[in-house]
Amino acid sequence: MSIYPPISPLQRSTLMDVLRLRLASLEQQSDTQLEDLTQAQHAYKTMQQDMHEAPLHSGDEEVEDAVADIDSREFSAITQALLRIHGPDYGLCVDCHLAIAFERLQLEPQALRCTACQALHERTH
Template sequence: MSHLSELELHSLEQLLDQQERAAQALIRTEAGDRADLPFAELTGEVSDLGDEASADLIVDVDNAMMGLQLEHLRDIAAARQRLREQQYGICTDCQAEIALGRLQAYPTAKRCADCQTLHERTFASPSHARM
């Protein structure tokens, strides 16, 4: 069972709803921007490698922003899943109760502050350096 009250869970669920709508709106905006691009000109009538490279760059930047939002939506969906399973607010690493304040700031948080710090430190360490 969760350490959070019904009321607290309900308000956190509303935060998830808000964040989901915001992420979806951003994706729609991004998709709209992309549709406005003279995309056929960028990709369809490539005259040399230089043009092709710049078209690729535009697509990559778009994908990066879209990717962030899609990742956020996945986090939100995962948080909802934890709500259904009554695992919401429980750290996935150490099973400690995640503080309400942290959840209000990060409704998708799946780790307690300690485990998140540890996770980020591990992730950022030189031995895990990303390409």
């Protein structure tokens, strides 16, 4: 396990751009409901179901509900990250309080946990 340096002001502004782009694309998606997005989210949902050992089959309505749910959860995670990004706790893991790797934040700027704690969290929740 490595310890990463806290993010620099330049990295912070890079992540702000990533968050703003994500937010803009989420807003666009909710307008247009692109089909490939829906498929991606269906795949995501299937993956989540795998992890919870739930049945894979589900009706279209359930899929749509789940897609809407994922959308709004990601939306709120991103808006909260945009609020947190100026605070001293942004980029620090909420569980172990170590800095989260910049590479991870670039992929998931709304991440609250470092890779290790996230894996643990997903196993136990």
